[in-house]
Amino acid sequence: MFKLFFLCAFLLGNLAHAADSSTGQRFKKVLIIVLENTDYDEALKQPFLKKAASQGALLEKMNGLTHPSQGNYLAMIGGDSFQVKNDDPVNLRQQNLIDLLEKRGLSWKGYMENYPGNCFTGATKGRYVRKHNPFISFDNISSDPNRCANIQDLKAFAQDAAAGTLPNFSLLSPDLDNDGHDTGSRFASAWLEKVLADKLQDPTFMKDLLVVITFDESRARNNNHIYTVLLGDSVKPGASNRQTLTHASILKTIEVEFNLGSLGRLDATSPAIEGIWR
Template identity: 25%
Template structure:
């Protein structure tokens, strides 16, 4: 701005009012400091800081929840609430109230971003907990009145619903019973003085309480001796099967039972039913009675007869061959880790003590091939299917197919969606002989429909048994742990104890079935005369098997193959099966 005298000198002196205006303007500009204002007069904005974090909230379904934040910083401060990391529309105040909550909102996380011109800050997460609507207890089953004899106890029970936890307090004649805080209450031994007592229970939760109806206790001083209302019935079974006898009795509880065989008490047979061990021909004609007792006396049932038949069994028509691995028979019979084999299977079936893998044939694959074709085709290693596959059609399942006899291989740990030509999990091709034959795999095709239809996951066996749709010939291979190859004797024994009873209880087994359980090879080497190379186990379970029987006839895998061919009447006898002894001596009737 020009000095005032410059304006005058330059001839810009106008009217007096103009000069006054210029003078005032100059004063104003001078007083304001103009462009020379001091920097110390400017104010720097402060970024927001959260002084009170939003707190977690717990509400009941249907209620709302409110979250609040307190923050400092240069105004204006803005807010944006978020649920599970996503901004909530319109939630831009220091507090946010949810809509009415539902169970689906339980566990949601709420944060808020506080911002101003200097920056922003995100709060800690606050958790929303939504609890169910509290429901007061209601009694759905009232305690029932009880009648007992003096000296007995009585039990009262209530059933209630409502929001958990429910608590219970039983009362006798309106007075709380110490320690009686469960859904059931059992009295001490009763006396005549307890007759007519009234029992109620108060059921409570945080929403309220309800008292049951009263249940009356009647105490009778007269004991009633037992009477038999249904006598045990005579039973007829086939040798090897079990028989069950049952009695029904009435009288003052508790009743006790003692079964007798031919007049002699049977150890531990003290229930209302008794099941015999696997029967033999020697059990035919045995008489079974039961003595029922209580404090007032005892009664003996009429005798029920056991008839054991050894002839007339249905012909063998369904075969189950279960393969175990790499143990001499002496390892199994001397092991405390095989209780199911030694204490159960040997008692209900027959077994061979001199059963071997073919002389010098090792390792696994050659023995599996032998069971299928009576030869190892010169293979002496665990070749893959691509290296050891065979083009011949002269093997068991093809003979069966040509005779319209069904077959399946159940392999543990396969998926069943393809022909299993490769090892997977506990499944090993060397333990599945069928994938080594081109007419089964359509020349090593993983998509072979014939292979997929016949080589199935082991898990399907139980369903097929329940539906009575199992094939006539069933080859069963546990995985590498359960067949004792990588696992222990105990692993294999447990697997057999789990799965063999499923077969034993099936219609397919009971109506002409047989289970062969054997091992692929002994533990010795392949040198001639190796005394450690077997014998291996061969157990036979069947309604037609000799129960508890053993023999010392020399057998090998050719014997098993010959036996299966004879059961299904297919020919020719394959490989070594043509010259080996079959297993017929282990049966009461064959085939």
């Protein structure tokens, strides 16, 4: 009886811990949308992005870590650019955000427009490019069919959004046209408005959700100042933040909110985002 009592207490404690760790105080789900190659000031000139900044919280001193794109994408889920200075395919034997999420029993997806599926590791396929899909560069994801199944085409985002089944963490990467890489920020802003504007006004969609709209890097090479806005029912509308931040700070904020611990890289030393919450 004595042993049975402690066994039950142990199991109940673990269940309670699991339940607590699956949600955050400020948000229970986060959706990161990444657009391409635009200076901070230029992004703020685009009508929808300007409107989003007034509805959410603008990170005024947000910077990419490196040029070109790929190192910044890797930092979003790896906490470091891993000294990647080009956009050639890389294969990293490194722990990443997915390991931390799954350890806590939290769900995740990558919504990669035109991604072919089936653990595809090629550099390009139509307007899809691997360099904008950080998940596939980590060996413990690309070599695991069960994990690869969580990397899906953008159509899955529309389905999950309509069904109310967005995971705890998701990262959405449009193709080379819709992210502005080959078309410019005006095109990307207009595309994002079509995809997101109505959803931002939908209380059911936005409940317990943090939406992060960011860019991978600036167009200018002498700096890396980028537009980033946070939106959600936990964010003060019209707030601004003047901390010096990078993509690693977004990762740090997620780690803190979901009690994930740290990867021990730039996420460990970067500040979490403060001063914008209700």
